[in-house]
Amino acid sequence: MTNILIVVVVILLVATLVQILRVSELLSEIKNKDVNEVTDKDNNTQGILFLIVGFGFLIFVIWQMVTWNHLLLPPASSVHGTQIDFLMKISMGLILVVFFVLSPILFYFLYKYRGKKSNKAYFFSHNNKLEVVWTVIPTILLTVLIIFGLKTWDKAMNVEVTESTTIIEVYGQQFNWTARYSGLDNNLGKANFKLVKGRNTLGVDMLDSNAADDKMAREVHLVIDQPVLLKFRSQDVIHSAFLPHFRVQMNCVPGMTTQFGFTPNKTTAQMKESEGEDFEYILLCNKICGASHYNMQMKFIVETQEEYDVWLASQESLETKLLTQK
Amino acid sequence: MSEHHKENFITKYVFTQDHKMIAKQFLITGMFMAVVGMLMSAIFRVQLANPGETSILYNLLPGAWLNDSGGLNPDKYLALVTMHGTILVFWVLTAGLSGTFANFLIPLQIGARDMASGFLNMLSYWFFFLATVVLLSSLFVETGPASGGWTIYPPLSALPQAIPGSGTGMTLWLISITLFVVGSLLGGLNYIVTILNLRTIGMTMQRLPLTVWALLITAILGVLSFPVLLSCGLLLIFDRSFGTSFYLSDIIINGEVLHNEGGSPILFEHLFWFLGHPEVYIILLPALGIVSEVIAVNSRKPIFGYKAMVGALLLIAFLSFIVWGHHMFMTGMNPFLGSVFTFTTLLIAIPSAVKVFNYLATLWRGNIRFTPAMLFAIGTVSAFITGGLTGIILGDSALDINVHDTYFVVGHFHIVMGLSAIYGMFAGVYHWFPKMYGRMMNKNLGYLHFWGTFICAYGVFFPMHFLGLAGLPRRYYSNSAFPMFDGLSDINELITFFALAGAIFQVFFLFNFFYSIFKGTKATQNPWKSNTLEWTTPVERIHGNWPGELPVVTRWAYDYSKPGADEDFILQTEPLKEGEIEH
Numbered sequence: 001m002t003n004i005l006i007v008v009v010v011i012l013l014v015a016t017l018v019q020i021l022r023v024s025e026l027l028s029e030i031k032n033k034d035v036n037e038v039t040d041k042d043n044n045t046q047g048i049l050f051l052i053v054g055f056g057f058l059i060f061v062i063w064q065m066v067t068w069n070h071l072l073l074p075p076a077s078s079v080h081g082t083q084i085d086f087l088m089k090i091s092m093g094l095i096l097v098v099f100f101v102l103s104p105i106l107f108y109f110l111y112k113y114r115g116k117k118s119n120k121a122y123f124f125s126h127n128n129k130l131e132v133v134w135t136v137i138p139t140i141l142l143t144v145l146i147i148f149g150l151k152t153w154d155k156a157m158n159v160e161v162t163e164s165t166t167i168i169e170v171y172g173q174q175f176n177w178t179a180r181y182s183g184l185d186n187n188l189g190k191a192n193f194k195l196v197k198g199r200n201t202l203g204v205d206m207l208d209s210n211a212a213d214d215k216m217a218r219e220v221h222l223v224i225d226q227p228v229l230l231k232f233r234s235q236d237v238i239h240s241a242f243l244p245h246f247r248v249q250m251n252c253v254p255g256m257t258t259q260f261g262f263t264p265n266k267t268t269a270q271m272k273e274s275e276g277e278d279f280e281y282i283l284l285c286n287k288i289c290g291a292s293h294y295n296m297q298m299k300f301i302v303e304t305q306e307e308y309d310v311w312l313a314s315q316e317s318l319e320t321k322l323l324t325q326k
Numbered sequence: 327m328s329e330h331h332k333e334n335f336i337t338k339y340v341f342t343q344d345h346k347m348i349a350k351q352f353l354i355t356g357m358f359m360a361v362v363g364m365l366m367s368a369i370f371r372v373q374l375a376n377p378g379e380t381s382i383l384y385n386l387l388p389g390a391w392l393n394d395s396g397g398l399n400p401d402k403y404l405a406l407v408t409m410h411g412t413i414l415v416f417w418v419l420t421a422g423l424s425g426t427f428a429n430f431l432i433p434l435q436i437g438a439r440d441m442a443s444g445f446l447n448m449l450s451y452w453f454f455f456l457a458t459v460v461l462l463s464s465l466f467v468e469t470g471p472a473s474g475g476w477t478i479y480p481p482l483s484a485l486p487q488a489i490p491g492s493g494t495g496m497t498l499w500l501i502s503i504t505l506f507v508v509g510s511l512l513g514g515l516n517y518i519v520t521i522l523n524l525r526t527i528g529m530t531m532q533r534l535p536l537t538v539w540a541l542l543i544t545a546i547l548g549v550l551s552f553p554v555l556l557s558c559g560l561l562l563i564f565d566r567s568f569g570t571s572f573y574l575s576d577i578i579i580n581g582e583v584l585h586n587e588g589g590s591p592i593l594f595e596h597l598f599w600f601l602g603h604p605e606v607y608i609i610l611l612p613a614l615g616i617v618s619e620v621i622a623v624n625s626r627k628p629i630f631g632y633k634a635m636v637g638a639l640l641l642i643a644f645l646s647f648i649v650w651g652h653h654m655f656m657t658g659m660n661p662f663l664g665s666v667f668t669f670t671t672l673l674i675a676i677p678s679a680v681k682v683f684n685y686l687a688t689l690w691r692g693n694i695r696f697t698p699a700m701l702f703a704i705g706t707v708s709a710f711i712t713g714g715l716t717g718i719i720l721g722d723s724a725l726d727i728n729v730h731d732t733y734f735v736v737g738h739f740h741i742v743m744g745l746s747a748i749y750g751m752f753a754g755v756y757h758w759f760p761k762m763y764g765r766m767m768n769k770n771l772g773y774l775h776f777w778g779t780f781i782c783a784y785g786v787f788f789p790m791h792f793l794g795l796a797g798l799p800r801r802y803y804s805n806s807a808f809p810m811f812d813g814l815s816d817i818n819e820l821i822t823f824f825a826l827a828g829a830i831f832q833v834f835f836l837f838n839f840f841y842s843i844f845k846g847t848k849a850t851q852n853p854w855k856s857n858t859l860e861w862t863t864p865v866e867r868i869h870g871n872w873p874g875e876l877p878v879v880t881r882w883a884y885d886y887s888k889p890g891a892d893e894d895f896i897l898q899t900e901p902l903k904e905g906e907i908e909h
Binding site: 014017018021022024025034035036037038042043046047049050053054057060061064068070071072073081083084087088091092094095098099102103105106109110113114115116119120121122123124125126127130131134135138139142145146149150152153154156157158173174192193194196232235236237238240242244245247248249250251253254255256258259278279280282284285286287288289290291292293294295297 | 399400404475479485489574577578587588589590625626627629632634656661664668669672675676680683684686687690695697701707711712715716718719723725727728766767768769770771777780781784785788789792795797801805808810813814837841845886887
């Protein structure tokens with residue numbers, strides 16, 4: 001019934017529009033005027049509209065920046081993330097300046113040079129000096145941004161793995177995450193998808209001597225100021241491990257291992273103090289992976305060494321989990 | 327071509343070889359697909375604002391898979407997102423835009439009777455038509471259409487066990503795209519050959535209107551990059567149907583261990599984006615060409631820096647082939663490669679900036695006439711500024727780490743590619759409608775359409791940047807699973823409001839278009855007082871374009887308001903006066 005009503009309303013609206021148009025066209029025929037010719041009055045109205053709506057848009061942008069600022073991600077909770085945030089501030093500042101210079105120029109020109117039948121435009125087809133200037137300025141600005149960007153990228157991606165780096169595997173599958181700690185030897189045991197069976201959900205090769213002390217977990221605990229190297233694998237389709245608060249993202253690709261190293265520098269408890277009691281570090285999936293893509297998550301907790309040691313000790317090793325409890 | 331044999335309905339409107347009619351076929355098909363794609367977006371926007379609520383629009387959609395059981399579930403949501411992307415990127419902004427204006431404008435603006443091969447041109451449309459039929463038919467299969475995102479990354483797109491849409495729906499998608507590529511290659515080759523060989527006497531490359539330059543470069547991009555998509559798709563067909571392992575390795579799905587080993591999904595991404603990035607410019611360049619023409623005509627001024635404009639187009643086109651990796655910064659590729667792609671990507675900002683400055687310089691001290699086409703052309707410039715700037719963030723690999731695949735990207739590309747191109751397309755339709763149908767579109771409805779669209783579109787896409795900066799990933803069926811996104815629901819409701827309002831304003835365009843075809847006021851030969859050759863053809867639009875001899879060109883396309891001339895425009899066919907210097 002609703003559908004029929006909608007159809008009827010649409011038909012009536014269209015019919016009304018047709019009639020209005022016919023009337024306006026007939027009227028203009030009587031007045032011997034072309035209804036579709038752009039008059040000076042039109043130019044005036046449209047020019048003023050551009051000024052009003054154009055600047056309205058700029059105000060809307062500023063309003064959004066003010067009103068929604070508190071919704072944006074808090075400052076990074078990792079060492080390299082702080083550098084990324086700095087680069088972001090510089091880049092964002094630069095593009096906002098360019099935006100708030102070029103857009104007003106555009107809208108102002110439209111108003112200022114709105115046409116009149118009696119006016120004539122200025123014939124101005126090129127000016128080499130001007131063109132060189134506005135090629136060189138963006139080139140200089142971009143050179144700075146490129147150099148700055150590449151340095152930040154290089155620092156973020158090429159992390160040195162030392163003795164003190166904790167190695168943790170993050171394993172994605174439709175639609176959950178599992179973590180594996182490398183244990184006392186800080187070496188992950190080898191894994192192969194063909195070995196996935198029963199409780200060995202990650203396909204760890206238990207014959208590998210590095211595997212016995214590995215520990216599986218459903219949440220990831222990290223120690224503040226302690227470098228960590230996440231190694232990513234996927235069981236089925238491409239997932240993307242996204243830790244927005246740490247400025248960390250890396251795809252998990254079946255058939256290969258990817259990695260991302262970083263150093264968290266704020267504990268969950270500290271973040272709860274500044275961001276509210278509900279705050280948690282969270283790992284999301286950021287590559288379309290199927291029906292529950294929107295609900296594929298794992299908690300990350302950053303804590304002190306003591307808290308971490310207690311938690312890790314409470315986790316059972318793969319040896320206990322897979323080999324002894326038959 | 328000048329023989330005037332009798333034409334019947336079939337040869338005139340269906341299997342026509344007249345480039346003008348083929349252009350209209352592309353346009354109408356593109357418009358139809360645009361409506362389908364837009365309705366899909368309206369449905370998923372309603373879902374994002376009111377999760378779980380079944381909208382009236384949703385019930386209007388046909389298709390077996392839609393009606394099985396209650397409402398819009400995550401699978402269907404992803405299917406709609408995928409089809410929306412596919413339709414808008416390929417059907418509307420590639421075929422609908424290039425197909426329409428390359429066919430319509432190239433022969434008319436270079437002074438040719440028709441395309442180099444009318445027959446191939448006809449085939450090009452009918453391959454496109456078949457592709458359309460196959461794509462739409464996938465809406466009616468039981469497991470639904472392709473649902474792995476328009477980028478169809480395997481293994482998701484390769485395995486029906488991973489998502490229902492990767493069953494028959496994905497097969498149809500691949501067949502459809504194969505047909506589409508064949509059609510677009512036939513068209514592209516034709517455009518290139520026509521522009522290079524059939525220019526009339528005096529129409530040197532330096533005198534070509536910028537529309538033709540843009541369409542030529544677009545066609546070259548298409549011919550070089552679409553075959554890569556074809557091979558990319560063929561390998562996927564092999565993996566899906568014949569048990570090969572180009573893209574698949576080490577997979578367990580639904581507890582089943584697959585035999586595939588040694589392949590890499592990353593290979594697919596490289597092949598896909600080798601087309602995918604030039605594709606962005608295949609979409610954008612024709613719009614920029616149209617906008618250059620419309621802005622010059624309606625500012626009553628020559629386009630500023632013609633040579634720089636052509637140079638910028640060429641540079642953008644060249645760079646577009648060596649930047650594809652910026653879509654893959656987070657795939658785990660060697661960080662050094664990431665650096666190279668950051669470098670090449672950010673370079674694109676330079677020719678883009680030059681284009682913007684040249685548009686502004688063209689408007690400066692103009693005598694601007696605000697036709698609906700002009701409003702939309704300005705809309706393109708505004709969107710190109712707004713959306714282009716955020717590309718500087720996304721192209722920078724270090725910054726991309728945290729905005730990759732978030733709504734920041736969605737906002738960015740919808741403004742810089744979606745809005746710029748669709749505004750360019752609207753500008754083209756309003757501007758050349760009199761040449762297409764011999765009648766005028768209604769001016770006031772055009773104004774209404776522009777302002778409604780302009781305001782709503784920014785209302786939809788600008789807030790998305792904030793969602794992205796809040797960390798919200800794209801392609802989420804619902805944002806309720808993460809408490810950190812609870813605060814974003816107001817923004818989502820605002821976006822949905824603008825999206826639905828914006829959709830309603832498109833009704834004014836559709837109405838205006840079809841009404842004016844039949845009832846619009848009669849057009850004169852050169853209603854916008856333009857210089858270019860298409861306005862020297864008769865209003866009646868005959869097969870062969872010019873009744874007598876082909877026009878001879880003696881000057882460039884942009885002699886507007888030239889000092890010493892009687893009027894503020896000079897047709898390209900008008901000989902230079904004694905002592906007059908060409909621009």
